[in-house]
Amino acid sequence: QVQLVESGGGLVQAGGSLRLSCAASGSIFSINGMGWYRQAPGKAREWVAAITSGGATHYADSVKGRFTVSRDNAKNTIYLQMNVLKPEDTAVYYCTTGGLWGQGTQVTVSS
Numbered sequence: 111q112v113q114l115v116e117s118g119g120g121l122v123q124a125g126g127s128l129r130l131s132c133a134a135s136g137s138i139f140s141i142n143g144m145g146w147y148r149q150a151p152g153k154a155r156e157w158v159a160a161i162t163s164g165g166a167t168h169y170a171d172s173v174k175g176r177f178t179v180s181r182d183n184a185k186n187t188i189y190l191q192m193n194v195l196k197p198e199d200t201a202v203y204y205c206t207t208g209g210l211w212g213q214g215t216q217v218t219v220s221s
Contacts, residue, residue, distance in 0.1 A: 112136035114205050119215030122195055126219070130190040132205030132212055142208050146179060146190050148201035148217075158203070161188060173199075195219045 118130040132144070145160040159179040160168045167179050178191040188205060195217075202214040 112208075112210060114207065114210055114212035116203065116205055116212040116215040119203060119217045121218045121220065124195060124197055124219055124221050126195050127191070127193045128195065128217060130192065130203055130205075130215060130217070132188045132190075134186045134188075134207065144181065144188050144205060144207040146188075146203060146205055148199075148203045149214075150198075150201040153201075155204070159190060192217070197221045 113135045115133045116130060118128060120128060122128055130146070143160060143162040146158040147155050148158050149155040156170070158170050158173055159177055161179045161181050165181065169177060169179070176192065176194045179188065180191070181188040190203065192199065197219045200217060200219050202216050204214045205212045
């Protein structure tokens with residue numbers, strides 16, 4: 111059974127950095143694009159970033175220039191490097207591919 115497991119969330123002060131990881135089991139990883147979403151309390155889930163199977167990346171305007179998505183096919187893992195974090199980045203972050211979702215990891219940015 112294919113699973114996605116996120117990690118790397120935590121509490122950080124504004125201006126700080128975190129790196130999230132999403133490890134995928136199964137054989138889908140290298141052939142699929144993958145994405146990161148986030149959901150803040152009381153708000154709808156929103157798209158954050160995506161990376162194609164070929165490594166092309168795309169970002170929401172709210173994170174462009176601060177976040178970087180990457181993938182390591184050998185480790186079946188994608189990453190979300192988050193720099194210059196803001197309180198409004200506080201949310202549960204999820205990775206997704208092929209209709210599958212991980213359990214999410216909490217990111218809290220204090221002002």
